[in-house]
Amino acid sequence: MATIFSRIVAGEIPCYKIAEDERFFAFLDINPLAKGHTLVIPKQEVDYLFDLDDEVLGAMQVFAKRVAVAIKKAFPCLKVGQAVLGLEVPHAHIHLVPMQSEKDMLFSNPKLQLSPEEFAEVQRKIVEAME
C-alpha cells in the first residue's frame, strides 16, 4: 500500500506544495513547529532516509537546500534547522524548520494550529521566494 506521502505526491491527498522535480517533492508540514516548517521527500518510496543511494541522498539534500534558502527569505530567522525523525511516517523525509533559537527544533513543542488561509499564505510566501 502506498504511503501517505506517496498519496500526497499522487494528488490523492491534498497538501500545501512548495516545490517538485522529477525525484523530489516539498510540502508544508501539517503540524508545524513554526510558520514555514516544510517536509522534503523523495518520490521513491523508501522508509529510512539513510537507506537511499548516495547519489539520491546528495541530490535530495541539494533540493532541500533550495527550499531552505526560500524558507529563510520568506520567514526571516537565525537559520533553517534540518531534522530527520521518521518515527511517524515510513517514507523518508527531511524536516526544515525556521529557527530563532535551539528550542524551536524541539519536536515535543506544541505545534501551531494554522487555518487553511494561514497555510496558504505561508505556502505563497515560500513559493514566491523560490522564484
Ligand code: AMP
Ligand atoms: P516523523 O515521521 O516523526 O518525522 O513525523 C512525520 C511528520 O509528518 C509530522 O511532523 C507530521 O505532522 C507530518 N505529516 C503527517 N501527515 C501529514 C500530511 N498529510 N501532510 C503534511 N504533513 C504531514
